[in-house]
Amino acid sequence: MATSNSFSYDDLYSRNSIAIPRAENRHAKYDFAVAYPDPETLPLDGLAESLKTALEREGKGLALYPVSAGLPSLREWVAERLTRERNMQVSPEDIVLTSGSGEAISMLIAALTDPGDVLLTEEYVYLGTLRAMRRFGADVRSVKCDNDGIIPEELETTLSGLAAEGRKVKFLYTIPVFQNPLGWTMSLERRIKTLEITQKYGVPVLEDDCYVDLRFEGEDVTSFHSLDDTGRVLYVGSFSKIVAPGVRLGYMVAPPEVIQRAMSFKGGGGVNQFAALAVQEYAAGHMDRHIEEQNQALRVKRDAMLSALGENFGDAAQWSKPEGGLYVWLEMPEGTDLAGLQEPVFNQGVGYYNGTMFSPEGRGANCARLCFGHPTAETVSEGIAELARILEGHGVLRA
């Protein structure tokens, strides 16, 4: 029998629990690390007004516990928008609102992944997804990409190799628009090829479309979801980029049976009704115009970043020229240790995330993701010049 002196929580923790140190959310003076939207374009007045209106109309519903799939009127809005903008055949019943798209992605990973299962991603992949995949013990494998997206031959080789080994591949995760962190948009041809190959191997696709509304030039490519009529494309989207991360609203679109499984991993009841009411009311009246204004501001910042990279890095590096989204992918010559320099450069005032953070295999030490969403255009220009000066000081860029 244990006595009170021998008590320790270490004897009580579950096998699946790991200690997560308290996150600090540090920001450098020039913060190109985290993918924030522009605080100046946040629709704060609109949200406050919308909440007031929505509470007057249906606030008494706050006394009830939200339905587990989330506010019906916001699911309706999402369904209509996806039908109109992404050619998707969806109804509100196909949608579950989640606490950011991160929760939707985690729920789908949890529903489909046992430890050791293979999950496929693009060559570099959104950090949050990579962490969640690892948390569920997945064997994450990346597929080589070029500027049009996943290279079909590479996908075929990967899948046939895994099939030959008898490995179970649970799904392919893709961010086909303004890929995080690479910045490209996958072409229609590549999407069709990717679907053909994955379907041949019985592998569903999880399409993360969270940046699709942040296009400030060029034309949209139709969604993976719209190209499939067999229920084998799962889809997630987010309000973090078009309203604000702090509203913690995202969603999944999936066949009913997959939703039922994913719901066994939904925490904390239905999504925040308070935020959902404000966003639904705001979206119904203002979203198209808000997105247009926000994208005009983002374009100016992207232009500032591309100019500053040209002026300060010249031909000493390569970088992506995204038609939208929040970041540029910087690639310096092989051997440049942007991974090792990340912390010292942060301490000197410039934040970025190096490529190894996004790579399932830990590659890309010579690469970095540079976000232009949060700082002003002026700060972007100053910060890139400062980054160049700091890298010169470290001897990895010639003055």
Place this chain on the structure above:
Amino acid sequence: MATSNSFSYDDLYSRNSIAIPRAENRHAKYDFAVAYPDPETLPLDGLAESLKTALEREGKGLALYPVSAGLPSLREWVAERLTRERNMQVSPEDIVLTSGSGEAISMLIAALTDPGDVLLTEEYVYLGTLRAMRRFGADVRSVKCDNDGIIPEELETTLSGLAAEGRKVKFLYTIPVFQNPLGWTMSLERRIKTLEITQKYGVPVLEDDCYVDLRFEGEDVTSFHSLDDTGRVLYVGSFSKIVAPGVRLGYMVAPPEVIQRAMSFKGGGGVNQFAALAVQEYAAGHMDRHIEEQNQALRVKRDAMLSALGENFGDAAQWSKPEGGLYVWLEMPEGTDLAGLQEPVFNQGVGYYNGTMFSPEGRGANCARLCFGHPTAETVSEGIAELARILEGHGVLRA
């Protein structure tokens, strides 16, 4: 190699996933089933105004992803209030905001429970906790209670029996104030005894204090947490009952090492910043007064329910006389099948939850929880009369 014709998600689901059917949130005409607060006392105008003020002051923070522990100013408010009202020595660093207290409870269960572990509860227990315990494969055992709370001799017998069997008990879960569903408040003497016994067996206590602010008569009893200085009381609270369930805000208080483990089960990033800003601003200015008004309204409804039970059930049943909270526990003679009648009575217009739903061992078919928070006092009176008429029709209450 699988071909597209053979595709089925059934081959892909993880072992831990179970199918959760879409919930309907059905409400009877007289809904005594679900524990809602009073929609008439929701502080809707106050929340809308508070959000506007808070967004003007610090809304730009919505562009950032919330810190994982949740809005610092709301954690400060919680820490101050718990120190003042519950004699607890806590700082904002000891607190994690969660999506309702349900998420806090689930995170703690997940952090401490492997399949087969024993978790102890009171004789009847909050449905959400019971479901979460079962979801993580716990062997849930209840301890007999009387109107002062857990009976110490029963607790000692249970723990010594489990120790003799070599079973690991991970924690004791208690709702010591306005117990859900029983309605009593655990006396100070019982709390001290409960702590002595659990500490002797090395078993921590999870104190769920979510109803503590809903007292409309009698005196508060000091918290379990304040009676322990060894870190062996974990504590959860909620804004669902004092603001609204739809704001989805609750919290846990735990030692740093337990918080770190629990955080590995936190879904969807930090808690909703938008709701947290509104609630913090509202709480700082208005909470005490709001709680007072709300409790005046609840007292009237409780009185209406107790009178109606007296008039319509006379000495054919027994029921609790709670000094606060949202429900009355009705006990009819042994053999009365309120479990079997729940669905037919619902279809006849009166909703309640029968005792077996709250019992780890499935006992209590002759009992029911009757919530008085949501309907008006008039509706409470009508509904109880209607319930009596319906039960008479089913032959389990004599006219």
